[in-house]
Amino acid sequence: MTNTVRSIWDYLKEISGENAYDRYLAVHTATHPGKPAMNRGEFYRARQDEKYANPGSRCP
Numbered sequence: 358m359t360n361t362v363r364s365i366w367d368y369l370k371e372i373s374g375e376n377a378y379d380r381y382l383a384v385h386t387a388t389h390p391g392k393p394a395m396n397r398g399e400f401y402r403a404r405q406d407e408k409y410a411n412p413g414s415r416c417p
Contacts, residue, residue, distance in 0.1 A: 377404070 370376045378400050385394045395403065 367376075378397050381400055382394055385392075
């Protein structure tokens, strides 16, 4: 039962974007060793700026 709950929780975090920063850190660390990563606040701000700068299909 615990594994099922954990799997559901991980899935919800994935689709909600809650773990986006953790994924960013993992990729950044692997691809840019020694370079400082954005902190959580900077990451989410950059993500919001990108979202509003490129509205894509949200714009009529």
